[in-house]
Amino acid sequence: MTRKPIRKPRLSPARPPPPARSASGKAAPRRRSGRGMIKPWSAAEIEEAFRRFRAANPEPKGELEHINPYTLLVAVVLSAQATDASVNKATEPLFALADTPETMVALGEERLQEMIKTIGLYRTKAKNVIALSRQLIAEHGGMVLPVREALEKLPGVGRKTANVVLNIAFGEETIAVDTHVFRVCNRTGLAPGKDPLEVETRLEAVTPPEYKRHAHHWLILHGRYVCTALRPHCPTCLINDLCRWPEKTVAAT
Numbered sequence: 001m002t003r004k005p006i007r008k009p010r011l012s013p014a015r016p017p018p019p020a021r022s023a024s025g026k027a028a029p030r031r032r033s034g035r036g037m038i039k040p041w042s043a044a045e046i047e048e049a050f051r052r053f054r055a056a057n058p059e060p061k062g063e064l065e066h067i068n069p070y071t072l073l074v075a076v077v078l079s080a081q082a083t084d085a086s087v088n089k090a091t092e093p094l095f096a097l098a099d100t101p102e103t104m105v106a107l108g109e110e111r112l113q114e115m116i117k118t119i120g121l122y123r124t125k126a127k128n129v130i131a132l133s134r135q136l137i138a139e140h141g142g143m144v145l146p147v148r149e150a151l152e153k154l155p156g157v158g159r160k161t162a163n164v165v166l167n168i169a170f171g172e173e174t175i176a177v178d179t180h181v182f183r184v185c186n187r188t189g190l191a192p193g194k195d196p197l198e199v200e201t202r203l204e205a206v207t208p209p210e211y212k213r214h215a216h217h218w219l220i221l222h223g224r225y226v227c228t229a230l231r232p233h234c235p236t237c238l239i240n241d242l243c244r245w246p247e248k249t250v251a252a253t
């Protein structure tokens with residue numbers, strides 16, 4: 001018997017959109033490139049979007065509570081498929097007891113599991129946090145280094161986590177692409193791409209240098225609170241006129 005191939009699920013913004021609509025029922029024009037993606041913004045449109053993000057929020061901040069680069073690393077590892085609020089609730093008492101690799105290892109995996117059990121995938125995450133803490137002690141004297149290769153070798157740490165740590169803890173101009181950033185970049189035309197790495201590479205190429213340091217935060221906050229997955233707040237969106245998403249709505253006049 002021949003098996004049917006298993007099809008990988010596609011990230012939502014890449015699917016073909018249904019017919020365009022607007023709050024007033026007026027159809028929005030479709031503007032798409034040959035491969036079915038939204039037509040990318042021009043350099044002037046990108047500049048204008050970031051100019052507005054900066055004017056609205058000059059110093060955007062991440063929402064994961066942390067004390068030092070190590071606790072930031074742990075918080076980001078715990079935040080996979082979980083909300084920042086749920087992670088903060090668990091890490092406040094956790095970091096009061098363990099805010100270094102040494103104290104985390106001393107706390108132990110069982111106790112750590114107990115303290116983070118309100119977070120999804122807590123067993124795997126506890127295992128990874130203890131393992132990465134041991135690795136930091138063994139290989140880097142308990143330090144979190146601002147080196148991508150070293151970060152990505154740690155258990156439970158991928159490119160996105162490394163980018164967040166490099167940006168927030170060490171001020172590097174990395175742009176982490178999570179589900180929110182991916183959605184915003186594909187819907188608007190800022191940096192369309194079929195997967196997070198393609199979006200990140202494009203973002204790196206098109207983001208003007210003066211906006212790179214905070215681009216990740218502006219985009220993540222926009223995706224989390226304005227350009228939400230199910231019901232984006234298009235009528236009050238500050239880049240509505242620039243956005244190329246065929247399904248966007250506009251304020252009724």
Ligand code: SF4
Pocket residue numbers: 187188226227228232233234235237238239240243244245248249
């Ligand atoms: S107009 Fe709507 S779809 Fe476009 S960026 Fe704003 S919230 Fe998102």
